[in-house]
Amino acid sequence: MSESPLIDDRARPPDAPKQAVAENEAASVDGPLTEEFVRAVAEAIDEGRADEVRTRCEELHPSDFAQLLTFLDETQRERLIVFVGGTLDSEVLVELDPDIRESVITAMRPEKVAEAVADLDTDDAAFLLEDLDEDVRDEILAEVPHAERLALNAALDYEEETAGRLMQREVFAAPGYWTVGQIIDLMRGSDDLPDRFYEIFVVDPVFLKTRREKRIDEIMTKGELRLIPVTMDQEEVAYLFEHYNLISAPVVDGDERLVGMITVDDVVEIVHEETHEDMLALGGVEADEGLSSTVVETAQSRFSWLAVNLGTAILASLVISMFDAAISQIVALAVLMPIVASMGGNAGTQTLTVAVRALATKDLTAANAVRIIWRETLVGGLNGVMFAVIMGVLAGLWYFATTGAQEESVKLGVVVGVAMIVNLVAAGLAGILVPLGLQRAGADPAVSSAVFVTTVTDVVGFFVFLGLAALVLL
């Protein structure tokens, strides 16, 4: 933990960092895509000043260029692609929003795409091709050089979102009886090393600090190696990297032969993607919806979730309609009933959100499910009592103020309170049991839990409140 002696000023030229800053002004916190920059580029595109557009864009990092495309409208986007034409970096295609990527690739000539594909790492190239229509993909693949095509087809043979798609196939492997010197010499002699490799053998500083005569198996770390089956889901891969703080891990096939390697930088994106997928699913949005989808696409993709919600809402309404006689006698019930249902819905969403996260991080498993279910019931009960008192008193006072009926006011307050307790306990139970049940049934607990939970809290809320009121007050 102590400071390295190497950081002292003898070893660090004092001007080095300043120089680097001057060279990197674009790397400010806001990034190069300021509002003014985007507006200026958009204007230049609209007015057809191709040279200006090219000059402004040529300094952009591929990731920023990809993001610039999402900020433009469709016509501007197409024009920009035409303007930069052959100079489009293949990395830009990888970084693009899926919707835009498809339209950009379709607009490019197949041999141009093939060039970009051949230029990329196999995993990125496969990622680029996986979402395309079969015939578009075949047309592009036909233009890719033979060796690259073989590697690509092999990668595409693995299922989407598995380790096989994520891994890089370029692995450096050497038998344990080789010496450090042999490996360094081999690496010096090779033109075709993987772009990045951290651990498997080479990157451990111990390696560089080790005398050339040492055998590899004398210095390699054992036991900490986590093997990743090539068919493992990418979410699981991300979990392993995060849980065990891995830097890289070897990927093996069904016969336990080394077929590739996954490095932590491939995983950052997956962690982000999978967590956002859970968040979107809880919000009732499909994972592939982006800001670049068209209005009709977006409306369509949201329609189905809203339709399911309509079903739930109608079910709740049927419960209400069972008590229409009570409501027509005491309109206050109609005024108060959404409060009980809404509190249940929110408490259920809280529990559900925590449960979905805990399932993703494996903090909630069969090993502690019973304890957590019990905990959520207690939390629901405790907050139920608190809000029963608050809302019971408020409802009673309000009813007394409007009607002057003392006995009914007390009864209504008690009914509100009891309904609140029951519904918050139901919310806690549903919030934990629904995702657990879905997970056990093999479904994604993030995707459909919310609708089940709010169905429970709406139905229980309306039924208990109106039912009790009908019993006690009529």
Next chain:
Amino acid sequence: MSESPLIDDRARPPDAPKQAVAENEAASVDGPLTEEFVRAVAEAIDEGRADEVRTRCEELHPSDFAQLLTFLDETQRERLIVFVGGTLDSEVLVELDPDIRESVITAMRPEKVAEAVADLDTDDAAFLLEDLDEDVRDEILAEVPHAERLALNAALDYEEETAGRLMQREVFAAPGYWTVGQIIDLMRGSDDLPDRFYEIFVVDPVFLKTRREKRIDEIMTKGELRLIPVTMDQEEVAYLFEHYNLISAPVVDGDERLVGMITVDDVVEIVHEETHEDMLALGGVEADEGLSSTVVETAQSRFSWLAVNLGTAILASLVISMFDAAISQIVALAVLMPIVASMGGNAGTQTLTVAVRALATKDLTAANAVRIIWRETLVGGLNGVMFAVIMGVLAGLWYFATTGAQEESVKLGVVVGVAMIVNLVAAGLAGILVPLGLQRAGADPAVSSAVFVTTVTDVVGFFVFLGLAALVLL
């Protein structure tokens, strides 16, 4: 992209991966913490079989041991700590749930904690100490050796959740006129190299492939270096790593002097944490709530959000109570009104979820806000029309079936339809304008957006539906 010649079988001993698998059986997909394992450990703890507990736990990875602790109840946890005693890995403390960590550290003797702290990297040690009470922390720091204490105090001087806390201070820097050979020799001679370093100089394979006589500045890559200010928020750091696919980045202070380095493996956790924070915030849960919080703590932390929601629900009820005369005449209004409000709430949540994600990934900025607001309005309008037709027809038919009043049924259907369109447009607008407004005001758009959006959709839904009904039907 082509296969490396190094992967062929001459260089790879065919038995190597199989051997590795045999050594790594614990690394199965489910991990070592199966239900049976946890139950067996819990039983052994309950029955005081300390030796068995130690034997079962000694093979566990620190991350798994930390997770095991979250699966146990409080008494079991304390006993387990006593049983493993001095053999507790310092990494376990880092991996623990914050709630549990505090109780474990408080239970340990300060000099034991100080030992663990001195054992860790500065960033991990600071992370361990940052949440502790001032006096507990000072007691521990007093036991830490002088050099480590200085480094730790320096780290703790940076604000929590900034680059200064994330970075490792152990950086290897050398002037550009040095040769590859000089650096390798220096590294061989040093005992105190950073644990991990990837890029700044050394890990690029080019380095290892380069002849010892080459000068560093002839082989280093320029321009791609992103400097990170030491005060930068960790969310921003994670964004830069993800957006620019960084492996590591130098951290500089206000005078642009190199003070440390952040590597991608530090960022994986942050990406996960920040995204989950957004997800929890949208679900109305505080970020620090874990499954290990007690029932009372959990109930308390959720209470405040539910209280805010109660305010919203009461506001919506006040709107309903404005129309109690209409409801007492036509009870059907009470039955139908939650449907309009609920559809608005769900549509608003959809838009809000997408907006919060887009703000986090900077896909939604001032540069495209107007276009996205317009898009969400159209999406709301489009789905509004769809559900207006569906629900208008259903409501009309249902009312006709129950009352036989043809004209009123048509009118009611039209009222439902118009209210649905207005509320879904309001939902789209609120779903995008609320997070944008909060972000512009400097607030976290994930934390308080949901309550504003549902307030809008509840109030608009009830007001438009009941108001129109009162106008048209009475």
